[in-house]
Ligand SMILES: Nc1ncnc2c1ncn2[C@@H]1O[C@H](COP(=O)(O)OP(=O)(O)OP(=O)(O)O)[C@@H](O)[C@H]1O
């Protein structure tokens with residue numbers, strides 16, 4: 150658990166992080182969004198003390214982070230820097246192995262870890278292990294940067310716009326990879342992004358910041374249904390609201406018994422995908438495949454309407 | 462595209478080749494060697510055909526012709542290197558032969574030295590060799606291999622005695638024990654002052670980079686030192702070092718004097734400090750901010766950041782400083798002889814005093830060779846340590 154408690158940072162008389170309080174549950178993904186210069190990076194860096202806070206406290210599992218030596222704290226917390234920050238003079242393998250080496254893992258263990266992470270991020274190890282950062286594309290560099298942050302299996306991972314340079318296809322795949330990794334290692338992730346779709350795709354909770362202040366902190370659904378103010382509403386996008394809700398719900402949550410014709414829909418698909426399919430094929434209902442592979446239920450436009458409706 | 466360009470270039474004459482051919486023709490025409498009755502009088506020049514037995518002269522002419530034709534019409538690297546190497550080896554062998562041929566028998570005073578023609582030919586075909594090698598864009602290891610081969614061939618020629626009758630070698634023969642003593646002094650001066658400058662200059666550079674407040678002061682002071690002429694600097698050092706020698710116990714015992722090697726060492730050291738400190742500062746300052754932040758963010762201590770990230774990234778720039786300093790010190794160490802510091806300068810200044818050109822050369826040639834050798838070695842090291850090899854960028 151990470152408790153950020155009344156934290157402020159002042160640069161040259163200007164408060165860039167202003168009395169922020171939020172508690173991050175273990176094994177969840179918290180996404181910080183906000184305008185440029187709103188203090189997201191600064192807040193993130195106060196957690197691993199790359200920036201020292203001027204007021205308040207940050208506790209990691211109850212332990213004030215100032216009681217731990219800075220570099221030891223940072224070895225325990227993964228950090229994927231904005232940009233990628235790879236060391237130009239080290240190969241991909243050396244870059245990923247930095248923290249394992251610092252904390253004294255053996256060669257074999259480090260090596261295995263490097264290969265495992267590269268494979269997880271769809272970078273075939275034989276091809277990438279001995280390349281230098283300047284021999285990678287921007288997207289590959291970013292993925293290596295994220296792999297490096299994960300190498301020592303940290304409990305907590307801070308990520309500053311980690312997928313900014315990826316094309317939409319690789320980006321959504323990298324997001325899925327991250328979700329899988331997070332499940333696998335039970336990592337607590339705090340991630341900064343400008344991309345609201347990414348935020349909604351990944352977040353258990355979203356924190357919205359503006360001008361150093363935390364405007365709202367809640368689940369994606371809370372933010373859509375009850376935005377704290379106009380800024381949060383605008384950030385989410387007024388015309389996007391119904392689709393955001395549908396994108397968060399699964400088909401399985403709204404199935405009903407009955408018959409329908411046409412191609413079947415997977416119960417694990419999002420309601421947004423189901424809606425798109427029905428609109429595209431001009432149907433008011435579609436069959437849903439049960440886990441056993443039989444068609445015994447359906448999804449209807451009515452049920453989707455109900456889900457997508459906000460305040461009346 | 463490459464094909465059509467090659468076709469286009471076929472039949473074209475290489476511009477550098479024209480220069481080489483003209484130099485070679487002029488060189489073959491000029492006196493190849495000169496004979497002097499003794500080591501200080503004016504010499505008399507001998508053309509190829511009078512300096513060498515006729516068959517050898519014809520052979521050399523044929524080889525020079527072949528080399529010039531290659532220089533003019535072949536643009537690929539390997540024929541150019543091969544041709545240049547053939548001509549240069551023929552020159553090396555035959556200049557020794559000319560010395561044997563021209564020296565009157567049983568005459569220990571006569572001196573035979575290479576003359577204008579030889580030097581022109583040497584220059585022309587060294588140019589061809591350099592051109593061929595640079596066309597090949599050899600990687601650093603290959604360049605080192607070329608260097609070692611050259612040094613090896615030169616040593617073989619010297620050891621084989623082919624040059625024994627040349628005037629420079631006679632000067633050497635007359636003082637071979639002193640030669641090696643001065644050589645080791647020269648190297649000790651140049652390398653020792655470099656080592657001291659690196660040992661003190663690099664840490665000082667690190668401090669200067671971290672503490673901007675002292676950076677300006679240190680760099681200005683070192684700049685100032687750089688502008689003092691070497692002779693003046695020797696003069697300035699005599700008093701303080703002399704004082705140290707007398708008043709500090711043990712100072713005299715470790716070789717500190719007002720004149721001699723000590724002030725020369727200190728002067729070379731002082732001259733070396735500016736490049737060392739300035740390049741260390743520049744190299745560290747050029748480390749990408751992202752890399753520094755990542756190093757901190759991953760939990761490196763400040764020493765780990767310095768040695769694992771900042772130094773390796775600044776290394777090419779620091780090595781450049783070492784190259785500058787080494788080549789500069791090898792040259793400057795010659796001056797040390799003026800205040801009794803020893804080194805190859807001893808021969809240069811003795812030779813100047815006696816108007817004996819050969820003796821000057823005995824000091825100057827090894828100095829130039831040494832400087833060239835260190836420049837090639839360090840350039841290769843710099844290339845091996847830069848992250849993006851220059852070769853890849855250029856292609
Ligand atoms: N070291 C510093 N010294 C002075 N001001 C700083 C420093 N670091 C950040 N700031 C200021 O603090 C504010 C917040 O910066 P921060 O990097 O946290 O923004 P951000 O939300 O991450 O922005 P972006 O989305 O563009 O990355 C900015 O106005 C910035 O200029």
Ligand SMILES: [Mg+2]
Nearest residue numbers: 189190231309
């Ligand atoms: Mg930022």
